[in-house]
Each structure stands twice: as structure tokens, then as C-alpha cells.
Amino acid sequence: MIKLFNSPTSTSMSAHAALEEIGCDYESRWVDISIPLEQRDPEFQALTPHGAVPVLVDDDGTVVFEGTAVLLYLADRFPSAQLGPAVGDPKRGDFLKWLAYMTNTHQIAMQIYFMPDRFTTSASGHDDITAKGIERLDESWRLIDATCAAPGPYLLGETFSVCDLHLQMLTLWHRDSAAMRARYPHVKRCAELVEQRPAVQRIMKDHGPDWDAHYPDFPGPP
Numbered sequence: 001m002i003k004l005f006n007s008p009t010s011t012s013m014s015a016h017a018a019l020e021e022i023g024c025d026y027e028s029r030w031v032d033i034s035i036p037l038e039q040r041d042p043e044f045q046a047l048t049p050h051g052a053v054p055v056l057v058d059d060d061g062t063v064v065f066e067g068t069a070v071l072l073y074l075a076d077r078f079p080s081a082q083l084g085p086a087v088g089d090p091k092r093g094d095f096l097k098w099l100a101y102m103t104n105t106h107q108i109a110m111q112i113y114f115m116p117d118r119f120t121t122s123a124s125g126h127d128d129i130t131a132k133g134i135e136r137l138d139e140s141w142r143l144i145d146a147t148c149a150a151p152g153p154y155l156l157g158e159t160f161s162v163c164d165l166h167l168q169m170l171t172l173w174h175r176d177s178a179a180m181r182a183r184y185p186h187v188k189r190c191a192e193l194v195e196q197r198p199a200v201q202r203i204m205k206d207h208g209p210d211w212d213a214h215y216p217d218f219p220g221p222p
Contacts, residue, residue, distance in 0.1 A: 001025045001026060001027055001059065002019065002024060002025070002026040002027070002056065002057065002058055002059060003026065003027045003029055003056070003057040004016060004019060004026055004027070004028050004029065004054055004055075004056050004057075005029045005031050005041075005044050005047070005048075005053050005054060005055040005056075005057075006028045006029060006030055006031065006053055006054060006206075007030065007031045007032070007033045007053045008030075008206060008207050009172065009173075009207050010033060010053050010054075010207075011052070011053065011054060011067040011107075011169070012053040012054035012067065013169045013172075013203070013207045014067065014071060014162065014165040014166040014168075014169045015054040015056065015067060015070040015071060015074070016028060016054075016203045016206070016207070017165045017169075017199055017200050017203050018070075018071055018074045018075070018083055018162050018165055019074065020199035020200070020202050020203055021081055021083060021165075021197070021199040021200075022074065022078045022081040022083070023081070023199075024078065028206075029041070029043075029044070031044055031053055033051075033052075033053060037051035047063050047065065048065045052065070052066075054067055054070050055070075056070045056073065056074075058073075058077070066103075067103065067166070068099050068100065068102075068103045068166075071083075071084075071099060071162040071165070071166065072084070072096075072099065072162075074162070075161070075162050082160075083160075083161055083162045083165075084161045084162055084163075085156070085159070085161070091156050091157075091159060094155075094156055095156060095161055095163060098147070098155045098156075098163045099162070099163055099166065102144075102163070102166050102167065102170060105140060106137070106140045106141075106144070106170060107170070108136075109133055109136035109137045109139075109140050110133070110137065110170075110173060111133075112129055112130070112132060112133030112136060113130055113133030113134060113137065114133075116129035116130050116133070141180075141183070141184045141187060142184070144167065144184070144187055145184040145185070145186045145187045146186070148167075148186035148187055148189065148190045149186040152186060152189070152190070153186070153189050153190055153193055154190055154193070155167060155190070160193075160194075164190055164193075164194050165194060165200070167187065167190055167191065167194070168190070168191040168194040168195060168200070169207075171187060171188075171191045172207075
């Protein structure tokens with residue numbers, strides 16, 4: 001049985017949703033990422049070098065970490081679920097591009113906002129770095145919004161994929177998700193379509209949109 005090491009309202013949410021979309025047997029193992037790595041599940045510690053979720057362990061023992069890698073792996077592992085274009089499909093390039101963009105560009109902008117200490121050795125620079133994070137997030141959401149607008153409604157046009165699961169997850173990483181979505185109407189439409197899917201509704205009870213419930217002392221971006 002596939003095993004997913006998972007944590008609420010984290011990058012593992014889109015992988016969790018993908019497994020529900022696939023409909024295969026799997027076990028979700030919850031990891032408390034608020035505690036130090038050395039205090040976490042020993043099995044989990046042995047699987048990942050940096051202690052981040054998600055980590056997926058397949059039936060044959062294959063271990064995959066990093067959220068984008070897990071999504072790509074699942075889309076290719078279960079082609080009948082139609083969660084991503086196959087190699088050779090004309091849309092494959094856009095599929096890879098947007099998955100990589102959301103991880104390598106959009107999530108970095110979020111890190112700049114959330115974790116300014118990672119980008120400077122001086123605490124006096126934190127406010128300026130946070131402001132730059134907000135600016136870069138807006139630029140990124142505008143690009144994603146334009147892509148969902150034409151032809152839309154998904155990142156790959158009319159084709160739903162794990163890209164959209166990941167997009168919907170990212171919209172929840174804002175303190176006021178509704179206000180953020182209102183600023184980017186085509187992102188809002190895509191996220192709401194994703195949230196109408198039964199598989200996503202099943203996992204939302206574990207991940208949910210309630211940032212304060214999971215991270216009461218950790219401010220999300222506006």
C-alpha cells in the first residue's frame with residue numbers, strides 16, 4: 001500500500017488530494033512539523049534529508065520527496081486517473097512548466113514573505129524583504145490569473161491536472177483567502193472548480209481553509 005507522510009495545510013495537501021483523485025489504497029501518516037525533526041516519527045526521519053512533507057513511499061519501496069516530484073510521480077504512475085498529460089502529449093510542456101513555476105517561483109515568493117531571516121543576516125532588513133515578498137506574490141498571481149483566463153478555466157485550458165490541485169492549495173496559504181481570490185478572479189474560478197471535486201472535498205476536512213486553526217501564531221500573507 002502507498003504511504004503518504006502528510007501534514008495539515010502544508011505542501012502535502014495537493015499530494016493527498018491527488019491520491020484521493022486516483023482512488024488507490026493508501027495510508028496517510030500525519031507528521032507534526034511544528035516539533036523539531038529529531039522528535040518526529042523515526043521512520044519519517046529516515047526517509048527525508050530535510051524533514052519536510054510530503055514524502056511518498058510506493059508499494060515497491062520507491063521513496064519520493066518534494067511536493068512537485070510526488071505530484072509528477074503520481075500522475076505518471078497512474079495514467080488512467082488523467083492527472084497530467086503523458087510524455088509526448090502536446091500539453092506536457094505546459095504541465096511541467098506550471099508545476100515547476102509554482103514551486104520554484106511562486107513558493108519562493110511566499111518564503112520571502114514568511115521567512116525573511118533566510119534572505120538576510122540582519123534583522124533590520126526583515127521588513128523590506130517581507131514587502132518584496134508581497135510584491136513578488138502579486139506579480140506571480142497576476143501571471144497565473146492571466147493563464148487561467150485564456151483559455152481556462154484550468155492552468156492547462158480545459159484539461160484538469162495536478163497543477164490545479166497545487167494552485168488551489170496555494171490560495172489557502174493566505175490569511176484571508178477569500179480576499180486574495182477576489183483580487184485574481186480567474187484563479188478564484190479555478191480554485192473553486194477544484195474545491196467542487198469530491199476527492200478534494202474529502203481531504204479538505206483534514207487540511208481545510210482555516211489558517212488560524214493550524215497556525216495561530218504564524219501570520220500568512222495578505
